[in-house]
Amino acid sequence: MANKNIEETFKLLVDLVSIPSPSGNTNEVITYVENYLAKLQVETKRNRKGGLIATLNGKDSSRHRMLTAHVDTLGAMVKEIKANGRLKIDLIGGFKYNSIEGEYCEIETSSGKKFTGTILMRQTSVHVYKDAGKAERNQDNMEVRIDEQVKNADEVRALGIEVGDFISFDPRVEVTESGFIKSRHLDDKASVAILLQLIKQIKEESIQMPYTTYFLISNNEEIGYGGNSNITSETVEYLAVDMGAMGDGQSTDEFTVSICVKDASGPYHYELRKQLVRLAEENNVDYKLDIYPYYGSDASAAIRSGHDIVHGLIGPGIDSSHAFERTHQASIENTAKLLYHYVQSNLVI
Structure with a gap:
């Protein structure tokens, strides 16, 4: 069985999504992953971009594989401290302002202080603004209401908050009795949890993989260049493990x-x-083939950067991507099972 303990995977995933890690501010979550792998006695190193590379030696060290999942998430940054003591924000990653309206958030200053707040429309109160529902959700109309007694920009700055401070969104993670997990940032922390559990299983079962395999936990995928470096010249196959996109016309589902x-x-x-299809069919893995029209991955970033590799992309199906995401344990398990058989298979070329 590819994933012997879905409860352990979900616990790991809850821990991961609960650690704020917008692109550009990922040291805390990378440290968490680093410590997790250290307990398994897995060799790791950080690249200069702040990502983490774990190495598991295989029978053949002349040809390599690389698997990647990214731990960075969507987020925001303080664009302006407004005269009314609220914050104008600038988005990190590809999402829309309407998807964060009403969301609780955390502001982290450069000195490490943290403050909570809520992302709201400036024209939220229906008792004051006649057209509150019609106003455009954009940078000019949305702001952060800080949970501190501040009435102007000087009082905000006295807290230590400044332009360029990172803003993360409350994940609101919940695991249901029906087997769903819903949370922000399942893209791509669901896949990170799957890869960490796979590494643990390889170690516990003393599996000798056919090829030396690298696991890159990248930290800049949401801004386009997380997994485009640190790829050895011996690497033949590069598989990104990221979310499957759902919506009208898509085959992907949550199972x-x-x-x-x-x-x-x-x-x-x-x-x-x-x-991948053959491995799924031979090992009773439920899968769907799909096209993601507005999507790029660490694997496509690696191809664009000029690496001569075979590239692929799989992942659990995630509903409402870059918003209020959800998936089911069945999708997590099927993804884990396919990866388990993939790392023990032969290269395609």
Whole structure:
């Protein structure tokens, strides 16, 4: 079985989504992953961008594999301290302002102080603003209401808050009795949890993989360049483990592993895709093939940066991506099972 303990995976995932890590401010969550792997006696190192690379040696060290999942998330940054003591924000990552309206948030200053707040429309009160519901959700109309007694910009600055401070969103994580987990930032911390559990299983079962395999926990994927470096010249296959996108016209659902055949960067490697399908069918893994029209991955970033690799993309199906996300334990388990068999399979070329 690929994932012997879904409860352990969910616990790990709850821990991960509860650690704020917008792109550009990921040291705390990378340290968490680093410590987790250290307990398993797995060799790791950080790259200069702040990502983490774990190495598991295989029978063949002349040809390598790399698997990646990203731990950075969507977030925001203080753009302006307004005269009314509230904050104008600038978005980090590709999402819309309407998806964070009414969300609780945390502001972290450069000195490490943390303050809570709420992201609101400036025209929220229906008792004051006649057209509150019609106003555009954008940078000019949305602001952070800080949970401190501040009435002007000087009082905000006295707290230590300044332009450039990071803002993270409350994940509101919840695991239901029906097997769902709903939370912000399942993209891509669900896949990080799956990879960490896979590494643990490989160690516990003393699995000898056919090829030396690297696990890159990248930290800049949401801004386009998390996994485009630290790829050895011996690396043949590069598999990104990221979320499967759901919506009208999509095949992906919350109960299967999604195998991406094409996204905005173009088709993924045909032979690797066929191998993933074959492994799924031979091992009773429920899967869906899909195209993600407005999507890019660490694997496509690696291709764009010029690496001569075979690239692929799979992941659990995540509903309402870049908003209030949700997936089911069945999707987590199917993704884990496919990865378990993949790392023990032969290269496609």
